[in-house]
Amino acid sequence: MKGMSRTRARRLVLTALAVAGLVLPGAPVVASAHGPDGPTTQRLSMGTSVRGRPIPVLHRAFPPAEAARVRVVVIGSIHGDERAGLRVIRDLKQRNLPANVDLWLVRTVNPDGVVADRRTNAHRVDLNRNFPYRWRSVDKGSATYSGPRALSEPESRALKAFITTVQPQLVVTFHQPLYGVGANDKGMPVVRALAKGMRLPVKTFACTGVCHGSFTSWVNNRTPATAVTVELGPSVPDALVHRAAATILTVGSRG
């Protein structure tokens, strides 16, 4: 915040958010940074977990006067024991941003699961079975417990509200360990471009087509965005982390 008072910087951020129409309900700006020529970085929270942990969002974009932008959301993890995607998020926080990409980074939507090193949230619900598209009850106690109803969990409700507010064109969500980019009916050119850039195979995952209550299928069937599932392997070399991050920006910048 060199050369700028904290108050002025905060006012600029709030103005930028208001101009973009992207003030998230109940999500205060908790910090901001603004380089003279670089993109703005805004730290927000989309909501809180069952245990009250914030679900942080980092928004990187050049000021609104720049060219029309493609809104890209990247989610590092939805399953708390699949953490390689968190490294992709860390990379994307630093990487040079194409001027036309409006980047929203979500480290994890399941902070309680990450802390516990557990797939599910603190209610033992698989958040990736809790979305309102073809939701179906899956037994409590199973690894893919659906929750008592769609959107029963605060994390799922926060993520749905976030996507609805930001209205991204592209959503990329990381999982492990199936090693591939999930084919889907919504955007095969994007799937192929991501797979090529990341050097991963295109695969059909059971939960990309007719999956019950998955986040990606909800986005693809209930919003204008194209959502893509990227499954990294069981152990992930740094080179793949960096390739994944670079590819998302390249593919995103093509709109």
Ligand SMILES: [Zn+2]
């Ligand atoms: Zn997963």
